[in-house]
Amino acid sequence: MVTTLLDARRARHIAAQVPDPEMPMLTLADLGVLREVEVGEDGTVVASLTPTYSGCPAMAEMRAEVAARLTDAGYARVEIRTVLTPPWSSDWITPAGRAKLAEHGIAPPGAAPRGPVKLTLSPIRRTVACPRCGATDTEETSHFAATSCKALWRCRACREPFEYVKEI
Amino acid sequence: MSDDHVYLSLAEGHDDSDARWAFGTGFEDPLHGVDQSVPEGTDTAQLAAYCLALGDDALVSAQRLAQWCTAAPELEEEVALANIGLDLLGQTRLLYARAGQVDGTGRGEDAYAYFRGADAFRNVRLAELPNGDFAFSITRLLVLSSWRLALFERLAVTTSDPVLAAIAAKGVKELAYHRQYAAEWAVRLGDGTEESQRRMRDALAAVAPYVDELFAETGESKAEVLAVLRQVTDAAGLAWPEAAPVPGHGRDGDHTEHLAPLLTELQSVARAHPEATW
Numbered sequence: 001m002v003t004t005l006l007d008a009r010r011a012r013h014i015a016a017q018v019p020d021p022e023m024p025m026l027t028l029a030d031l032g033v034l035r036e037v038e039v040g041e042d043g044t045v046v047a048s049l050t051p052t053y054s055g056c057p058a059m060a061e062m063r064a065e066v067a068a069r070l071t072d073a074g075y076a077r078v079e080i081r082t083v084l085t086p087p088w089s090s091d092w093i094t095p096a097g098r099a100k101l102a103e104h105g106i107a108p109p110g111a112a113p114r115g116p117v118k119l120t121l122s123p124i125r126r127t128v129a130c131p132r133c134g135a136t137d138t139e140e141t142s143h144f145a146a147t148s149c150k151a152l153w154r155c156r157a158c159r160e161p162f163e164y165v166k167e168i
Numbered sequence: 169m170s171d172d173h174v175y176l177s178l179a180e181g182h183d184d185s186d187a188r189w190a191f192g193t194g195f196e197d198p199l200h201g202v203d204q205s206v207p208e209g210t211d212t213a214q215l216a217a218y219c220l221a222l223g224d225d226a227l228v229s230a231q232r233l234a235q236w237c238t239a240a241p242e243l244e245e246e247v248a249l250a251n252i253g254l255d256l257l258g259q260t261r262l263l264y265a266r267a268g269q270v271d272g273t274g275r276g277e278d279a280y281a282y283f284r285g286a287d288a289f290r291n292v293r294l295a296e297l298p299n300g301d302f303a304f305s306i307t308r309l310l311v312l313s314s315w316r317l318a319l320f321e322r323l324a325v326t327t328s329d330p331v332l333a334a335i336a337a338k339g340v341k342e343l344a345y346h347r348q349y350a351a352e353w354a355v356r357l358g359d360g361t362e363e364s365q366r367r368m369r370d371a372l373a374a375v376a377p378y379v380d381e382l383f384a385e386t387g388e389s390k391a392e393v394l395a396v397l398r399q400v401t402d403a404a405g406l407a408w409p410e411a412a413p414v415p416g417h418g419r420d421g422d423h424t425e426h427l428a429p430l431l432t433e434l435q436s437v438a439r440a441h442p443e444a445t446w
Contacts, residue, residue, distance in 0.1 A: 048201075051198075051258075051338075053254075053255055053258060053342060054255055054258030054259045054261075054262055054335070054338055054339060054342060055254040055255045055256070055257050055258025055259070055261075056258065057254075059198065063200065079201065080200065080201055081200070081201030081202065082198070082199060082200050082201050082202050083202070084199075084202060084262075084331070084334035084335065084337075084338055085330070085333070085334035085337060085338075086337075087334070087337050087338040087341060088338075116321065117317065117321070117340065117344040117347075119314075119347060119348065119351055119396055119399060119400070120348075121351060121352070121355055121399065121400065121403045141244060142244035142245075142247060142248055143248060143345060143348065143349050144244075144247050144248040144250075144251035144252070144345075144349075145247065145251075146247075148251060148254060148255060152244065152247075166345070168341040168342075168345075
């Protein structure tokens, strides 16, 4: 039993180090897409992943990479599960993950909205600090960007465009 | 650590790189490892058909959105429309995968997407109409995303199938962004120039006859969705038009002449090379 617990901790540590294929400054643990990692009585490692967005094209690669690293680490039987519920929330990005995003010029998300989704037609005010100069005089240029999870913003102070992880 | 290093790190340690950068065939199973069991007492034929219909709505919409690539008024809008299409394609994959599990055939997403003719598709007809101008596409997106959002919010808590409920709950977050995007553009265009307002009025008139069809099976959300649409048209200085519905129903396989050519294009590569993986 104790060995299994230690083993599970080690397996989790290995899976947690896998970089996200689209934002490689983050690990899957930083991004909050790595859920449970368990080791069964027979030594099978079961790692659960959850997609950020339904259309996330990187899921297959994440699965393959986690399985490959665990196999390389000596686990003979590895099983990867997809978990859809509860759905991923940007709130699950860890404090370390947020710091790494900012360090790489991507503004981390604010708190995710909760409850029924209201349509707001007046401009939505968010305070997003520029990850380069720290100014809060920023504006959104597009709700959507190079990956599903980000929006495009620009800083009026330093005039740099930057990406912003949307809160969902 | 520079950004270059971060991205270069992805290329390391990949001698057997089969699983990388390959998102075509051979990558089926977006429900990999999800508990497949169906709750007792479920009408599996009905559940499979419903998943398929919701998947068809999303696939056909995604294809229309993708057709805006290289044709949108601005690069940002092209990125936005493609992103929305990608979300819908992701929902399609999950829904098709669930349909294949539930209907007992074990068919994968590609079988449903590429190897069915127009008669077998069950999407609502509004999704298949040609893109028209930007105002028409925005108005259609506003209607479809408002409807699907209301539907998914309901499904997430009412369906007895835990997989469909999870797919719906996940979709809600995405659809909220789609609706927000479309609503903002509808207001901007309706409240814009004389020309943009004329185009919005034409778009509303063209879309309205296909709205009744959306509520054939879920009448209870009609008032809720129409309230959202009126909120937008009010803010845009437009009126939601009353229109006689077009007879027929896409859910019965009754489609416009526009679906078959859309599918021909969508399916051409997979049908020309049915055994190919890439």
